[in-house]
Amino acid sequence: MLEIKNLHANVDGREILKGLDLTLPTGEVHAIMGPNGSGKSTLAYVLAGKEDYEVTEGSITWNGKDLLDLDPSARAATGVFLAFQYPMEIPGVATMTFLRSAVNAVRKARGEDELSTPDFMRLVKEKAKGLKIDAEMLRRPLNVGFSGGEKKRNEILQMALLEPSLCVLDETDSGLDIDALRIVADGVNALRSKERSMLVITHYQRLLDYIVPDKVHVLSKGRVARSGGPELALELEKTGYAEFGGEATAA
Amino acid sequence: MAAVQETVERVKEIDVDQYKYGFFTDIESVKAPKGLNEDIVRFISAKKHEPEWLLKWRLEAFRRWQTMQEPEWANVHYPKIDFQDLYYYSAPKSTEGPKSLAEVDPELLATYAKLGIPLKEQEVLAGVKGAPRVAVDAVFDSVSVVTTFKEELSKAGVIFCSISEAVKNHPDLVQKYLGSVVPATDNFYATLNSAVFSDGSFVYVPEGVRCPMELSTYFRINAEQTGQFERTLIIADKGSYVSYLEGCTAPMRDENQLHAAVVELVALEDAEIKYSTVQNWYPGDKNGKGGIYNFVTKRGDCRGDRSKISWTQVETGSAITWKYPSCILRGNGSRGEFYSIAISNGYQQVDSGTKMIHLGKDTSSRIISKGIAAGRSNNTYRGLVSAHRKATNARNFTVCDSLLIGDKCGAHTVPYIEAKNASATFEHEATTSKISDDQLFYCLSRGLSEEEAVALIVNGFVRDVLQQLPMEFMAETQKLISISLEGSVG
Ligand SMILES: Nc1ncnc2c1ncn2[C@@H]1O[C@H](COP(=O)(O)OP(=O)(O)OP(=O)(O)O)[C@@H](O)[C@H]1O
Numbered sequence: 001m002l003e004i005k006n007l008h009a010n011v012d013g014r015e016i017l018k019g020l021d022l023t024l025p026t027g028e029v030h031a032i033m034g035p036n037g038s039g040k041s042t043l044a045y046v047l048a049g050k051e052d053y054e055v056t057e058g059s060i061t062w063n064g065k066d067l068l069d070l071d072p073s074a075r076a077a078t079g080v081f082l083a084f085q086y087p088m089e090i091p092g093v094a095t096m097t098f099l100r101s102a103v104n105a106v107r108k109a110r111g112e113d114e115l116s117t118p119d120f121m122r123l124v125k126e127k128a129k130g131l132k133i134d135a136e137m138l139r140r141p142l143n144v145g146f147s148g149g150e151k152k153r154n155e156i157l158q159m160a161l162l163e164p165s166l167c168v169l170d171e172t173d174s175g176l177d178i179d180a181l182r183i184v185a186d187g188v189n190a191l192r193s194k195e196r197s198m199l200v201i202t203h204y205q206r207l208l209d210y211i212v213p214d215k216v217h218v219l220s221k222g223r224v225a226r227s228g229g230p231e232l233a234l235e236l237e238k239t240g241y242a243e244f245g246g247e248a249t250a251a
Numbered sequence: 252m253a254a255v256q257e258t259v260e261r262v263k264e265i266d267v268d269q270y271k272y273g274f275f276t277d278i279e280s281v282k283a284p285k286g287l288n289e290d291i292v293r294f295i296s297a298k299k300h301e302p303e304w305l306l307k308w309r310l311e312a313f314r315r316w317q318t319m320q321e322p323e324w325a326n327v328h329y330p331k332i333d334f335q336d337l338y339y340y341s342a343p344k345s346t347e348g349p350k351s352l353a354e355v356d357p358e359l360l361a362t363y364a365k366l367g368i369p370l371k372e373q374e375v376l377a378g379v380k381g382a383p384r385v386a387v388d389a390v391f392d393s394v395s396v397v398t399t400f401k402e403e404l405s406k407a408g409v410i411f412c413s414i415s416e417a418v419k420n421h422p423d424l425v426q427k428y429l430g431s432v433v434p435a436t437d438n439f440y441a442t443l444n445s446a447v448f449s450d451g452s453f454v455y456v457p458e459g460v461r462c463p464m465e466l467s468t469y470f471r472i473n474a475e476q477t478g479q480f481e482r483t484l485i486i487a488d489k490g491s492y493v494s495y496l497e498g499c500t501a502p503m504r505d506e507n508q509l510h511a512a513v514v515e516l517v518a519l520e521d522a523e524i525k526y527s528t529v530q531n532w533y534p535g536d537k538n539g540k541g542g543i544y545n546f547v548t549k550r551g552d553c554r555g556d557r558s559k560i561s562w563t564q565v566e567t568g569s570a571i572t573w574k575y576p577s578c579i580l581r582g583n584g585s586r587g588e589f590y591s592i593a594i595s596n597g598y599q600q601v602d603s604g605t606k607m608i609h610l611g612k613d614t615s616s617r618i619i620s621k622g623i624a625a626g627r628s629n630n631t632y633r634g635l636v637s638a639h640r641k642a643t644n645a646r647n648f649t650v651c652d653s654l655l656i657g658d659k660c661g662a663h664t665v666p667y668i669e670a671k672n673a674s675a676t677f678e679h680e681a682t683t684s685k686i687s688d689d690q691l692f693y694c695l696s697r698g699l700s701e702e703e704a705v706a707l708i709v710n711g712f713v714r715d716v717l718q719q720l721p722m723e724f725m726a727e728t729q730k731l732i733s734i735s736l737e738g739s740v741g
Pocket residue numbers: 011012014016034035036037038039040041042043
């Protein structure tokens with residue numbers, strides 16, 4: 001279970017998260033919505049442990065463990081995974097090489113043996129197939145020249161390979177065409193399980209048609225302003241964020 | 252503290268302290284008296300039982316050297332070298348006289364084993380732990396201690412031996428080619444080398460022969476206050492091919508040690524020479540104390556039409572590097588290539604690059620240089636591409652990329668271009684980038700440690716060049732790059 005209590009976080013000396021509370025039970029999927037600039041990505045980065053995001057107050061525990069004590073790689077090892085809103089490019093590093101380094105780093109940290117080359121190749125092939133990622137793409141340098149959709153599918157591939165227990169998806173649906181959206185959603189749904197919790201950040205009800213959340217939270221000005229069932233997303237679709245002080249109308 | 256900053260701090264402490272080859276072999280050696288004068292030159296020549304012409308050649312170089320000034324145009328700074336305070340000859344006592352593998356001092360074999368250099372042919376042949384099948388000439392201080400696979404090579408007609416042996420057994424070839432690419436009067440260090448050169452490798456590949464294995468020389472400076480002045484001469488006769496790799500290490504010492512080598516390559520018609528270097532001399536400690544001064548002249552002469560010479564270098568060691576492997580593209584349709592990875596860390600200073608001198612028609616050259624600067628180091632690429640009046644259709648393509656890790660290091664690019672023929676096409680691209688905090692965080696969030704992340708990003712940055720190395724050495728080099736930039740791996 002993920003428990004976030006009274007979380008305050010600064011970026012460049014400016015307070016962005018202002019007393020955020022959120023509880024995500026193990027095995028559940030919660031959607032996070034909210035106007036631009038409300039702090040959704042900030043929350044995602046704080047969960048993953050980004051350096052310049054300074055937590056000034058409050059706590060985050062994951063299965064009773066204090067997440068704030070851990071550096072980013074240790075968080076990855078305990079099962080935290082962030083699918084980035086804007087995945088980074090790393091020139092010259094073949095996607096396959098990156099995936100392998102990541103899988104083995106996490107396995108090592110978890111006290112497991114590194115995967116042999118054939119075992120790893122088999123695993124990647126299997127996971128990539130479901131996401132319609134071909135071998136050619138895996139040979140290309142990580143995210144370099146990838147289309148928006150390819151980058152997002154690549155994030156889900158990493159998630160599938162690293163088998164995290166806490167998945168944070170930051171606008172994984174933005175920039176996807178209808179077909180890609182379905183592929184990604186299927187990929188995410190395939191990873192839903194009793195042991196795995198997910199935070200799905202999105203602006204669109206459309207994604208939640210595919211990935212039906214257990215709960216929906218609306219973020220506004222760095223706090224959870226409202227929580228509800230899946231129907232809350234439908235309501236927002238009609239009314240927009242006006243009541244939360246956002247400028248955005250219906251998406 | 253930002254992630255990159257922290258990495259930088261950490262990197263600063265390592266590299267140098269991570270140097271794995273810093274041990275010293277306690278072995279009895281024969282030395283010439285300290286200092287440099289005509290008698291020392293005569294001493295070295297006599298030790299090697301050299302013919303009169305070579306002694307004369309050395310003495311001429313020495314006289315010339317006395318009139319020369321140390322070059323100061325490179326972007327490197329160091330206290331003046333006292334050339335009278337050095338030993339110019341040092342040899343393990345046991346190496347005097349004939350040497351076959353069985354006769355080599357076990358202490359020396361142990362040294363090379365510790366360095367990971369396979370000298371025992373049986374082991375290599377038996378494929379122990381996949382040891383690459385490479386013929387090795389091992390040079391310890393001033394002398395070659397052993398050359399492996401000589402017999403198998405000679406069956407193919409390939410001569411691979413120390414230069415001292417070549418002077419004895421193949422004097423005509425040596426006399427014909429020695430100094431024909433780098434004249435004895437070329438520059439301060441090359442001239443010094445010509446006067447006092449000790450040992451080095453000699454390769455001759457006869458017409459039409461493709462050398463059946465990789466050739467490699469492994470240089471080790473062991474003795475204190477001893478300069479290493481090796482001389483390498485490689486001749487690829489018409490239509491032949493050879494791939495050669497040079498590796499080097501030295502013990503950790505507080506004082507600076509001088510290494511002034513000369514390498515000459517000659518490629519005749521349709522011949523190809525691929526010369527790779529993995530330079531890992533001791534870089535000095537984290538405060539910049541000690542380390543090798545690596546002042547090297549390397550030049551290849553594409554003498555025949557359609558000949559090709561390619562230099563690949565991975566420079567991770569040395570306190571100061573001054574080195575410009577060059578190609579003289581004399582033959583029509585000849586081609587020169589230069590692929591370089593230069594990593595500087597701690598207080599290292601690198602001024603390196605290449606010269607591509609287009610003389611013949613339809614000559615082409617390609618330069619890919621990747622400089623990585625970390626710590627408080629300084630990394631300069633210096634290159635010259637020139638086309639002679641008669642070099643119609645000369646083509647060059649140059650890419651110079653620099654990667655900075657942290658903000659206390661410097662990367663500089665100094666390209667010179669001279670085209671005296673209007674038909675020349677020279678293209679030049681240069682970039683400077685940094686490892687961003689965001690890239691680093693992305694890797695960390697996937698479970699990689701900071702060291703692993705930096706190594707991965709740097710290996711990606713140098714990939715184009717790494718691919719030019721002989722297969723056998725790629726993995727090892729990748730590891731070396733990681734080690735020179737981080738603390739934990741290896
Ligand atoms: N490095 C930074 N320096 C200053 N302000 C920042 C920085 N990063 C984010 N912010 C600010 O923090 C606020 C929240 O940003 P965040 O990216 O978390 O919003 P978001 O909810 O993810 O928005 P979107 O829906 O557009 O992705 C914004 O006002 C943003 O400008």
